[in-house]
Amino acid sequence: xxxxxxxxxxxxxxxxxxxxxxxxxxxxxxxxxxxxxxxxxxxxxxxxxxxxxxxxxxxxxxxxxxxxxxxxxxxxxxxxxxxxxxxxxxxxxxxxxxxxxxxxxxxxxxxxxxxxxxxxxxxxxxxxxxxxxxxxxxxxxxxxxxxxxxxxxxxxxxxxxxxxxxxxxxxxxxxxxxxxxxxxxxxxxxxxxxxxxxxxxxxxxxxxxxxxxxxxxxxxxxxxxxxxxxxxxxxxxxxxxxxxxxxx
Amino acid sequence: xxxxxxxxxxxxxxxxxxxxxxxxxxxxxxxxxxxxxxxxxxxxxxxxxxxxxxxxxxxxxxxxxxxxxxxxxxxxxxxxxxxxxxxxxxxxxxxxxxxxxxxxxxxxxxxxxxxxxxxxxxxxxxxxxxxxxxxxxxxxxxxxxxxxxxxxxxxxxxxxxxxxxxxxxxxxxxxxxxxxxxxxxxxxxxxxxxxxxxxxxxxxxxxxxxxxxxxxxxxxxxxxxxx
Amino acid sequence: xxxxxxxxxxxxxxxxxxxxxxxxxxxxxxxxxxxxxxxxxxxxxxxxxxxxxxxxxxxxxxxxxxxxxxxxxxxxxxxxxxxxxxxxxxxxxxxxxxxxxxxxxxxxxxxxxxxxxxxxxxxxxxxxxxxxxxxxxxxxxxxxxxxxxxxxxxxxxxxxxxxxxxxxxxxxxxxxxxxxxxxxxxxxxxxxxxxxxxxxxxxxxxxxxxxxxxxxxxxxx
Numbered sequence: 014x015x016x017x018x019x020x021x022x023x024x025x026x027x028x029x030x031x032x033x034x035x036x037x038x039x040x041x042x043x044x045x046x047x048x049x050x051x052x053x054x055x056x057x058x059x060x061x062x063x064x065x066x067x068x069x070x071x072x073x074x075x076x077x078x079x080x081x082x083x084x085x086x087x088x089x090x091x092x093x094x095x096x097x098x099x100x101x102x103x104x105x106x107x108x109x110x111x112x113x114x115x116x117x118x119x120x121x122x123x124x125x126x127x128x129x130x131x132x133x134x135x136x137x138x139x140x141x142x143x144x145x146x147x148x149x150x151x152x153x154x155x156x157x158x159x160x161x162x163x164x165x166x167x168x169x170x171x172x173x174x175x176x177x178x179x180x181x182x183x184x185x186x187x188x189x190x191x192x193x194x195x196x197x198x199x200x201x202x203x204x205x206x207x208x209x210x211x212x213x214x215x216x217x218x219x220x221x222x223x224x225x226x227x228x229x230x231x232x233x234x235x236x237x238x239x240x241x242x243x244x245x246x247x248x249x250x251x252x253x254x255x256x257x258x259x260x261x
Numbered sequence: 262x263x264x265x266x267x268x269x270x271x272x273x274x275x276x277x278x279x280x281x282x283x284x285x286x287x288x289x290x291x292x293x294x295x296x297x298x299x300x301x302x303x304x305x306x307x308x309x310x311x312x313x314x315x316x317x318x319x320x321x322x323x324x325x326x327x328x329x330x331x332x333x334x335x336x337x338x339x340x341x342x343x344x345x346x347x348x349x350x351x352x353x354x355x356x357x358x359x360x361x362x363x364x365x366x367x368x369x370x371x372x373x374x375x376x377x378x379x380x381x382x383x384x385x386x387x388x389x390x391x392x393x394x395x396x397x398x399x400x401x402x403x404x405x406x407x408x409x410x411x412x413x414x415x416x417x418x419x420x421x422x423x424x425x426x427x428x429x430x431x432x433x434x435x436x437x438x439x440x441x442x443x444x445x446x447x448x449x450x451x452x453x454x455x456x457x458x459x460x461x462x463x464x465x466x467x468x469x470x471x472x473x474x475x476x477x478x479x480x481x482x483x484x485x486x487x488x
Numbered sequence: 489x490x491x492x493x494x495x496x497x498x499x500x501x502x503x504x505x506x507x508x509x510x511x512x513x514x515x516x517x518x519x520x521x522x523x524x525x526x527x528x529x530x531x532x533x534x535x536x537x538x539x540x541x542x543x544x545x546x547x548x549x550x551x552x553x554x555x556x557x558x559x560x561x562x563x564x565x566x567x568x569x570x571x572x573x574x575x576x577x578x579x580x581x582x583x584x585x586x587x588x589x590x591x592x593x594x595x596x597x598x599x600x601x602x603x604x605x606x607x608x609x610x611x612x613x614x615x616x617x618x619x620x621x622x623x624x625x626x627x628x629x630x631x632x633x634x635x636x637x638x639x640x641x642x643x644x645x646x647x648x649x650x651x652x653x654x655x656x657x658x659x660x661x662x663x664x665x666x667x668x669x670x671x672x673x674x675x676x677x678x679x680x681x682x683x684x685x686x687x688x689x690x691x692x693x694x695x696x697x698x699x700x701x702x703x704x705x706x707x708x709x
Contacts, residue, residue, distance in 0.1 A: 339682065
């Protein structure tokens with residue numbers, strides 16, 4: 014592991030308030046290259062908002078966010094160019110239902126990066142191949158299982174060669190038997206050196222794939238550490254209670 | 262038996278049919294021309310207004326809503342008479358077919374805007390977010406991701422509304438546009454026979470039954486395969 | 489600007505035309521009160537017939553609906569008003585309007601009811617029939633209430649269309665709102681009476697049009 018490398022994602026003093034509710038109350042978080050950081054916490058703890066602030070799907074109220082050294086919040090930063098470098102995978106997939114799997118992947122390649130069709134399709138096929146769905150390139154989302162749809166969504170983000178990928182509960186909407194295929198793709202990405210920030214409840218996945226686990230509650234990071242320590246010997250009472258609840 | 266032949270003589274008089282067939286056909290052509298012009302301009306204007314509305318400029322949107330509401334609430338014949346008799350008095354002279362076209366296109370635009378706008382609103386927020394996350398801008402997302410889905414949803418209601426409004430081309434007869442009904446009533450008063458009215462009615466049915474059936478087909482078959 | 493005010497918003501002329509226009513409004517309301525209930529009932533009949541188990545009956549009902557949706561109401565009206573006298577029947581303007589609008593309106597309402605009934609799942613029929621309800625009871629107590637709720641925006645929207653439709657009764661010289669206004673226009677050579685009539689239509693229909701927009705959005709959500 015590269016030590017002393019520049020962080021890919023650097024969050025300082027991040028706050029987010031919706032009307033009179035403060036959802037994030039000062040988050041500091043650094044994700045180094047090739048790390049997989051896993052975020053757990055009860056619903057309403059602000060995990061999803063944290064992710065959505067990273068690419069400004071939600072506008073942060075205060076604080077700074079840097080991706081590969083570039084200030085995401087700066088006026089001079091082209092947010093669309095930034096977002097291309099921050100892949101995002103949603104709980105509900107959000108595939109475009111009117112396009113084939115391949116078109117879902119190539120749309121941004123063609124329209125944002127201006128790649129010619131043949132090249133976009135070559136890149137798109139390679140991305141679909143990485144998630145094991147090259148044979149479904151011509152299928153529409155409606156013809157795919159939930160697990161397959163989520164893998165296409167991962168390919169869609171992957172094709173743009175992002176510097177970091179955000180996963181917002183990627184397996185929560187899936188039937189239990191389809192979860193494994195998506196997690197395997199994520200393991201594969203990790204092995205390939207992708208930097209990832211993952212919000213999820215899949216503890217077994219966290220145990221064997223995460224470099225660091227973060228426990229959030231009420232808009233703050235309560236505790237963080239390597240998965241072994243976090244799952245077997247957390248120091249905070251709130252963390253213990255939450256993990257005990259999950260383990261049931 | 263005698264009343265039957267009188268019925269045929271009154272409503273299906275062969276001589277009258279032969280004499281007025283060309284006139285009715287001329288009316289058919291005029292009806293088709295105006296209907297086509299109304300459909301194209303009205304739908305495009307409605308789509309343009311709906312797209313304008315997505316920018317959420319308060320003043321512009323208020324104007325659009327007022328326009329849409331007025332043209333949905335007023336009977337088209339009121340608008341036709343207002344434009345046809347009103348404009349010349351302030352120095353604007355439009356031929357009667359242009360008045361009919363203008364009024365019906367605006368009415369269709371109002372309804373179409375509302376339908377397109379509802380379609381755009383019905384696209385889940387996640388679609389916008391997913392597209393924006395890949396670096397697509399607002400317009401790119403609208404063009405490639407949102408509108409294609411929205412328009413698909415709007416096809417059945419828009420088709421039915423379009424049929425209802427293009428049928429109003431018959432209102433043209435009131436201001437002397439030479440469409441089917443106008444030709445038919447003229448022929449009826451010249452011939453003193455009801456056959457031209459029957460011909461006109463049949464012409465309308467032949468013209469519109471296919472689109473009505475198409476509208477029904479679209480309604481049942483065009484349901485979106487939801488993800 | 490002056491000319492536009494003179495021609496379209498001449499208060500003096502509007503004031504003179506007001507009594508005539510109000511009597512026209514009365515006629516418009518009479519037509520509505522006649523045609524809307526008839527259309528709602530006729531439409532329900534169309535819809536129920538189109539549910540028949542006999543294919544021919546079902547298709548006949550649908551063909552009827554489509555026929556009267558294909559023919560412009562003005563054509564139907566003129567056919568009845570100007571055509572039937574040749575067959576020895578002389579309907580008054582009001583009767584001609586009532587017949588033409590009844591046929592047109594009930595076919596539209598019928599199509600809306602049909603869509604509503606189809607939107608209620610087979611499971612509702614099965615459940616009700618399994619509790620021993622007869623077919624017509626299932627329809628009346630279980631299916632129709634849900635169907636009507638599902639298509640309420642369309643029913644309201646079509647009712648607005650019926651009110652707008654009454655304006656074409658002016659073509660057969662039934663002295664309703666638009667006819668009266670147009671009469672005043674032709675006497676005064678000024679469009680203000682029609683603007684006044686338009687304003688009355690707006691006052692009647694704008695609130696409902698707004699309501700429809702809201703209902704539609706609620707159903708979509």
